[in-house]
Amino acid sequence: MEESIEKVIYDETDKRLKEMGAPEYQFPEKADFKDVIWMAALAGVSSLLIVLCLMGVIQ
Amino acid sequence: MGKVSNAEFIRQETITGTVPMLSKDRTYGFWDLFLITSGFSIATWCYTQGAYVAQYLSFSQMLINIFCFNIVWILVECIPIFFAVRYGIDLWVWLRSVLGIKGVAILATIISMANFGWYAVDSQLFASSMINLFDGFGIKLDQAVWKPVLGVLCVVLGTMIALGGPNVIKWVNRFLVTALLVVGAVVVIICFTAVPISSMMAVQPDTSLYESGLGRFMLSAEGNVAFAFSWSTQALVLPRLAKSEKGGYWATSLAYGVVAPFFVAAGGVMALAMFVHAGYYESDPTVMLATLAGPGFALFSLLMVAFANIGTQGTGSYVNCMIIKSGLPKISYKLLVFLAMIYVSILTVWGWVMDNFGSFISMAAQIQGPIIGMTVVDYLFVKKRKISLKSLYNIDGHKAYDFSRGFNLVGLGCLVIAFVTNILFVYNPLTAEIKSPIFMVLTGSGYTAVCGGLLYWLASLTPLRKYMLKDRDEIEIV
DSSP states (O other): OHHHHHHHHHHHHHHHHHHHHSTTOOOOBOOOHHHHHHHHHHHHHHHHHHHHHHTTSOO | OOHHHHHHHHHHHHHHSSSOOOGGGOOBOHHHHHHHHHHHHOOTHHHHHHHHHHHHSOHHHHHHHHHHHHHHHHHHHTTTHHHHHHHTOOHHHHTHHHHOHHHHHHHHHHHHHHHHHHHHHHHHHHHHHHHHHHHHTTOOOOHHHHHHHHHHHHHHHHHHHHHTHHHHHHHHHHHHHHHHHHHHHHHHHHHHHHSOHHHHHTOOOOOSSOSSHHHHHHHHHHHHHHHHHHTHHHHTTGGGGBSBHHHHHHHHHHIIIIIHHHHHHHHHHHHHHHHHHHSSOOOOHHHHHHHHHOHHHHHHHHHHHHHHHHHHHHHHHHHHHHHHHHHSTTSOHHHHHHHHHHHHHHHHHHOHHHHTHHHHHHHHHHHHHHHHHHHHHIIIIISTTOOOHHHHTTGGGOOTTOTBTTBOHHHHHHHHHHHHHIIIIIEETTTTEEOSTTHHHHOHHHHHHHHHHHHHHHHTTSTHHHHHOTTGGGOOOO
16 A cells, blocks of 8 residues: 555656746746845844844934 | 545545646636635734743834744745745655655654644643633633633644645635734734823843843844744745745745734734733733733634634644655645544643753754755755655656665755754754854854855765766656
8 A cells, every 4th residue: 555655646747847847837936036035134133233233323 | 446435545645645637627826825824824822922022122122023023934934935846845855865755754743743833732731721711701610620621722723724634724724814803913002002002112122042142132133033944844835835936935935024923013013011010921812812901802712713723733743744645745734633633632632842942943944954955055056946756756656766775865864964063053942042142143043044054065975976866867747
């Protein structure tokens, strides 16, 4: 039973990886440059506020 | 195994197992994932954390400490979500290439066993709330008897949610989280109307924790960084169900980086309001609200606490069983959920984790820190977003991630060095002793992440690169 479960998982994984590797497979919509800008902006503002606290500017 | 049960088994392995999830099978949009992850992140310990920070910092420093450290680290540790969404597999499957297949099996189990400690705390808080609730109706329950009974009841109810799988979790959280977010906002409004904000801002921080303001700020930050890290190993399990990279990343980041800290900040505001009103800090939201807004709101808050804890229990059981399953794929999801129920019930009745909460979260964060650092560095700079999916699953004899009998000695070595050097030279979480000025910049948990990532990247520049990157000639699916 254990072996057959393993084989079912293996075969299904193999089948799905082949499907993913096919040229017509549609991957989920990608993140874009706007996301990177938002990430950098949020991290930048947060880091700046932390630094201001560390320097004693914000008490 | 018949044909029908085979199909059902595959369906289960896709949703609650390690089989890659194809684009067409994804069920979670931004809002679904955001609400589920938020539901998972809202728990009573948020208030406890906020009350702790409120004592040692000024009002503005408290808000910056809570939100900014969480936002920065969550944004960083969630970067590999792009990978998880793209290929429909979770962080722990990727980690087979960083720690080795057997290394992942061992660490996934250790970390999940530690994660389940949170759920023992969760169920104990549920039990306390329920006892208070009955007390409000004039029914006195014997704590010695009812605390373990109600705690185990919370675990069982959470298990039922977990057994329902992602769809049940989705619907439970859609309802609960929306209500809880509204309640959180109401809680903050009550605090600000019960006590003037100027009075809260005028509260002088307690200096007993550390003599300098910088030390107090960073010791509070250690708690918040550990809080952010505590989600890391669980954070990248659910995004594999997301329909887009953008939705997966922002839903997870905003839930852990903004919603959870919002509840921590609410706990801080409530503690300050209590200090102004009653002269002492209080971390139990039910006591705070009963004092500040009367018994009606105490009942309201008790119900809130109860629902939040059951929802967290259910989602947490699903996520952590998935983590263990990624290392031990032969064990069925249902069996794991039942085993988790027994384990968390034992921890709940025992009560050790609750009694040693501070040490527990810091130690857990410092095992997770190096894994966060290595994952991000591996994804962005070492493997550069390309991986051999066939080797991850040992398909067709692809064995690039076998390393040394299933263990990646480089990855495991970086983890051990970061963990040990932190305890010896930077910060000891068991004694809360600061041992180096590095702590004043990175915190102890932050150091483990930076050190783990840096060492892993440096190793990739040496001849060890060949050992770490045996997969480069078999990258097929990109």
